[in-house]
Amino acid sequence: MTQKSFTIGALAKKAGVNVETIRFYQRRGLLVEPVKPPKGIRQYSERDVQRVRFIKQGQKVGFSLDEILELLGLEDGQHCREAQEIALRKLALIRGRIESLRTMETALSNLVETCANDSGRVSCPIIITLMGTSA
Amino acid sequence: MTQKSFTIGALAKKAGVNVETIRFYQRRGLLVEPVKPPKGIRQYSERDVQRVRFIKQGQKVGFSLDEILELLGLEDGQHCREAQEIALRKLALIRGRIESLRTMETALSNLVETCANDSGRVSCPIIITLMGTSA
């Protein structure tokens, strides 16, 4: 069962990161430090777990923490024009990256296929096919 | 016009990186250091430019230099079984990343669209939609 609020240690565990990492993200502004009840312990929610996971996903696809901060800013809601501008910039990046990845995917699939037929040496033209993309 | 061979400085310029970076990649085994003619200067080719660009592309989609080294190993040709294994592993990663990026793409497109309709504040489903993907 899912509690609605828990400690930093539990948050870290749920999100699959180190406690120190949570604190690091707070310092970087990627996570809000919940108010500390006087004499108490800060409480976290599922929402925080999701944010951390989002950060990790973003990193895996090549975004820096600063970029992810921008993306999270969109989530938090801000004036439309600014949000839209950022979103459009990120969209362009994302699309370029998808294209790069697809090119790699094709090259690797071909390699695997070739391999299935022939069991000698193989080589994969992964480089040539990737040039010229813009992401 | 494209010369067939040039110096490290030219290579760096063509590839859009620093000379020091080229040397760093050589130390890391990502680029082969061309033989130095006695008393001479090492010569580089378009192929090197492509390799460097590939490295940069790879980084943009979230691969580390070590992972890129593996991918370049495929390009260079090696025994099938090993190559296939590596290729399959990378394919899985790549597919996961494409999926993550697509999710982000959808979320951001929606955001942009919402923006076009509403000129107040927006709240973006970006985080929620991204949770649980596996890349």
Next chain:
DNA sequence: CTTGCCTCCGTATATAGGTACGGTGCTTAT
């Protein structure tokens, strides 16, 4: 034949993104 610019090489420093450490003070189970 000197002045610059470049290669070459080794070493030192920088930046991003964590990760570890050490002390203090709650709470809780024993």
Next chain:
DNA sequence: ATAAGCACCGTACCTATATACGGAGGCAAG
């Protein structure tokens, strides 16, 4: 009421990926 186990906080340290620095030597233009 004491010992364990966390939270909290500041600071120090670590890894990956560059980037900079500084001296020696080659080559070409003025």
